Amino acid sequence: GIQVEQSPPDLILQEGANSTLRCNFSDSVNNLQWFHQNPWGQLINLFYIPSGTKQNGRLSATTVATERYSLLYISSSQTTDSGVYFCAVSNAGGTSYGKLTFGQGTILTVHP
Amino acid sequence: NAGVTQTPKFQVLKTGQSMTLQCAQDMNHEYMSWYRQDPGMGLRLIHYSVGAGITDQGEVPNGYNVSRSTTEDFPLRLLSAAPSQTSVYFCASSYSSPGMRTQYFGPGTRLLVL
DSSP: OOOEEEEOSEEEEETTOOEEEEEEESSOOSEEEEEEEOTTOOEEEEEEOSSEEEEETTEEEEEEGGGTEEEEEEOSOOGGGOEEEEEEEEOOOGGGTTOOEEOOOEEEEEEO | OOOEEEEOSEEEEOTTOOEEEEEEESSOOSEEEEEEEOTTSOEEEEEEEEETTEEEEOSOOTTEEEOOSSSSBOOEEESSOOGGGOEEEEEEEEOOSTTOOOOEEOOOEEEEEO
16 A cells, blocks of 8 residues: 655744655555644644645645655744644545545644 | 534443444535544544445454444444554545545544453
């Protein structure tokens, strides 16, 4: 099956700093999503981005499908950005489009 | 909209007991799925469904059953609980149309099997 590798595994920032999280995948994909899991365990979808670039406030994401990677940018980080960031992908066709394979996540800690 | 809801929030079982984890969504999503999250292992897909009456296995289906009789509900059944099934369980749903396949997760059910 498809392999997903996220880096770095851990990231510690001061409030206001910028950061880039990376997701590498081993095969072509037709579904790629970024999630944030907050300290209370809730998983929030940040982006559905199988290709191209999207922005939502201080967050943006770029997926270069031909080179098999995606980047999540966090600008002017805040303490509320702390948590685990997951990249999840799928390359399944037909009715299996939602069979996401998750990476191990990047643990982000933002200090005030 | 309530989104994706899960019950119970927390459950303790003894080995061999059975139980059903409930999941419901009010967004008219065709696709629903169950994941388990274990420390250091990310999320792994258990079972999924692309519509009422249609289910299929994910990566770790053993020990779990599902059925989908309505668009809204997708219960997960543990037939005979084992300590290895101690985990946090998440239900998710999405539309099926390309470009609209953003997955929305429920709050999770924390299960402890003694």
